Amino acid sequence: MAETKKLHVRKGDTVVVLSGKDKGKKGKVIEALPKKAKVVVEGVNKVKRHTKASQKVPQGGIVVKEAPLASSKVMLVCPECDKPTRIQKTALASGTKVRVCKKCGEFIDKDK
Numbered sequence: 001m002a003e004t005k006k007l008h009v010r011k012g013d014t015v016v017v018l019s020g021k022d023k024g025k026k027g028k029v030i031e032a033l034p035k036k037a038k039v040v041v042e043g044v045n046k047v048k049r050h051t052k053a054s055q056k057v058p059q060g061g062i063v064v065k066e067a068p069l070a071s072s073k074v075m076l077v078c079p080e081c082d083k084p085t086r087i088q089k090t091a092l093a094s095g096t097k098v099r100v101c102k103k104c105g106e107f108i109d110k111d112k
């Protein structure tokens with residue numbers, strides 16, 4: 001597997017925004033862009049885009065969409081203790097690496 005950079009958050013994670021106009025907002029990561037070190041978070045960093053009329057959108061108009069923001073601006077929220085936390089990586093006996101909450105010690109990647 002060719003893996004380049006990895007983000008501390010992944011698609012489906014809940015994160016909290018640390019800075020900017022959406023500071024303190026919580027949301028789900030809907031897209032992780034490791035190559036750009038950016039994430040798209042549900043309900044965060046919304047921008048309005050004016051679209052021209054097209055076949056898909058015959059009337060044209062304004063589309064509100066989440067724009068990617070720097071991954072360093074978000075912190076993972078632990079699904080167990082519901083607090084923003086740093087993660088620790090640990091390897092299971094099987095060799096699978098999982099992320100662990102530094103606050104409560106619970107695994108964050110449970111499905112792995």
Ligand SMILES: [Zn+2]
Nearest residue numbers: 078081101104
């Ligand atoms: Zn925790």
